[in-house]
Amino acid sequence: MFLTLHCAIIKINYYNSGDDFMNTETEKLTQILKESNNIVFFGGAGVSTASKIPDFRSSNGLFSQKLNATFTPEQLVSHTFYMRYPEEFFQFYKDKLIYPNAKPNNAHIALAKLEQLGKLKAIVTQNIDGLHQMAGSKNVFELHGSVHRNHCTKCHAFYDAEFILKAKGVPICSKCGGRVKPDVVLYEEGLDEDVINGAIGAISKADTLIIGGTSLVVYPAAGLINYFNGKNLVLINKSTTSADNKANLVINDNIDKVLFKAIDDM
Incomplete structure (x- = not known):
């Protein structure tokens, strides 16, 4: 059963505007x-926007001449589509979900610094790009998996993202001939139980939970924040979310700019 958030909403009257308003919030x-x-960060696709990784839902979908049909991004990354139309699945997957040249942005770097300071205990991310680890973060719970881990469905041999990108059509295991599947949680698939339990444990122990770069519409991942029972709930997102009214502080701005400045001023 989910715990109830017990965060007293701090009402702050701001009389400034523009940059002054944002500076006050960042302070x-x-x-x-x-x-x-004991800070935990819960992040979504907006964290990687500054690294030029768009939300896959911004895609216009894919028209398949072979299948004579147009599919939504959600359909294209479903387990059903992966099983029925593997060639089309991997075409979309390689084009829209793997960004081999992406680098950590200021949000990733700031969070890694906060961990080094001993403040940040865990990152819970819905992203599959691995940029938190690339920036230096150690304790990262990847709710939806990672494009950097791929395994043969028969012999379980490991393959990296480069192998998937270079494969023609459906990637095939060089050891046994089985299909190589990304360790990414597709629609219709369940989240990894160990990852969920780790994320819940971290969130439930946190004194501050920062939610950033997510509109909190993807479940069951978004529901994990309901396990937070700490003191400070912070929302950083360009648009409003369903949890704004429960937060101590809401900042509607680019998360890379906000986090970098806030942590740099510590």
Whole structure:
């Protein structure tokens, strides 16, 4: 059963505008970070936007001449589509979900720094790009898996993202001839139980939960934040979310800019 959030909403009257308004919010975030000792960050696709990785839902889908049909992005990354139309699945997967040249942006770098300071205890991410680890973060719970891990469905041999990108059509295991599947949670598939339990454990122990770069519409991942029972709930997202009214602090701006400035000022 989900726990209830017990976050007193802090009402702050701002009389500034523009940059002054954003600076005041960032200063408030910096103060929260200074006073916190067990921070967890829960992030979504917006965290990687500055790394030029768009949300796959922004795709217009794919028209398949072979199948004579147009499919939505959600259909294209479903387990059913993967099983029935593997060639079309991997075409979309390689074009829209793997970005081999992407590098960590200021949000990833700032969070890694916060972990090094001993403040940030865990990152719970819905992203599959591996940029948090590339930036130096150690304790990362990848709810939806990672494009950097791929395994043969028969012999379980490991393959990296480069192998998938170079494969013509459906990637085939060089050892046994089985199909190589990305360790990415597709629609219709369940989340990894160990990852879920790890994320729940981290969130439930946190004194501050920062939610960033996500509109909180993808379940069951978004539901994990309901396990938070700490002091400070912070929302950083360009648009409003369903949890805004429960937060101590809401900042509607680019998360890479906000996090980098807040942590740099500590």
